[in-house]
Amino acid sequence: MANFENITIEKGMYQTKGGISGALEKLDPSENYRGTALEGLDAFSRQLKRFDIKVKGRNSDCVEKFFQSSNSAALFPEYVSRAVMQGMERADILPNLVATVTDIEGMDYRSIASVPSEDDKSLKLVGEGAKIPQTEVKTRENLVKLHKRGRMLVASYEALRFQRLDLFTVTLNQIGAYIARAQLKDAIDVLVNGDGNENPAGTLNVATGGKVTYEDLLKLWTELAPYELNTILASTPEMQKILSLSQLQDSNAGLDFQATGRMITPLGASLLHTPELEGGKIIGLDKNCALEMVQAGGVVTDYDKLIDRQLERAAVTCTAGFSKIFTEASKVMNC
Template structure:
């Protein structure tokens, strides 16, 4: 069994189809370190310790520390991927609206659907000898549209070599935040317009200002699904927070003290600045949307290892599909 400080690191670990960390884990399993000072670290973190590379904190090392040897240079693309992933996770609202995440190893994916009639959802008693009602599950007609979102890293090694990794991490996290916001826009577009399989969200147009009755109507119209998440544009968030029915003292203190938005009718309110106009979307996050990911955060590992940072790309490929079309409804109002 290979030990962490004797492993030979190379570029090929990024092209093995498993990912760098998973390849390391197979060569140097974390289970071997239980009860040792290295317990709690994954295989990549043990390699950082091996080369004494500090990527965070006041004592973080300069970027050039990764390039002290050819082995340590192989860790740099994984550092970039992890920093970008942290930025995605910090700015990511998708866990609040996605029911499941499907990871694929190709660019073609066709999801499944089941659209039972209202009477099929009631599960009425079945008489003796009678046929049990069926739930038909089938594949969608059209493929899920995958979008590549990312940034090109434009910088010379000479410009970055003496910069602290802690500062460089902040920049990479911001790239991740950009990607997260773009993916949220993709998800909202699928919720509103459908995923290409003739399944747009049913929409209600309201003339005038948003009222408490409109919120109750949204809650009742979503049945038998549960209204547990509301996506709202900036004007809609302001209008919801100004409804007197939601202006109780507890909600006000929570918003003023923590910044957490109110939970109208028990639903989690999420602010989506890119959502245009006075519009909100109500959904059941447990069964409305599927996220499809083709791989993880992708980097030009060869260029990063060879210090060719001038045109190194960082990208993510993902798409969204509706699971149950009826688990999402939209409301637009004039606000006048």
């Protein structure tokens, strides 16, 4: 069992399954620190403590602190990946849309689908000796389209070496936010137009041209049945129309929105502001069974360049795609 202060860190750890975090965790399991002062830290965080690298707060270190030794330099790409991931999580509303996340190791993935008929949706009584109704599950005809999203870090080590890590983290967080918004746009495209397997969302129109009424929301709720309307996505103009409805302007909802910024929940659904949604549309969906997210690894950095202090044009990327699970679990309302 290796002590975290005596582990040799090298580039090759990034090429192992689970990346450097997984490799460090195998050498230095977190379970060994239960009941100690280091409980709650993962293996990577213990390495930061080993080299006394503070990445946040008023007393955060400068970037050059990572490069005091070859061991600590090998931690720098993972710090970058984690900071980008942190930014993605802060700006990410995908957990409110995605029913499941599938991690794959290659670039080819074919999802499965079940397309129940109206007869399949009703579980009928089965008499003694009678045949039990069946639900057919089969693979999709087309592969899930994966998109690589990312940003290029264009800076020299000399330009960054004396910058505080806290400030550099803010920049990396913003890169993560850009990636999250791009992935959200991909998810919306699949919800509206389908994933290439002839499964676009069903559409309905508002009763009065361009004007959203409470009756339109009720229609969206009924059209989605038997699925549950638990999430509504609206672009900025449509969000304003929904928030302006008299039925959604009671005093309790108004006070809650003004005090906390939490959106009201029409018909019990989470109302999410989605500027990426264009064309005067509102999407209603059942987040529990509408969308699958497929990702090939997490955030990937050019670790060779970063470790060798060659920050010029070092890429930070994330590859993911989306597939519909149940086509009828999402509807689009044209306004």
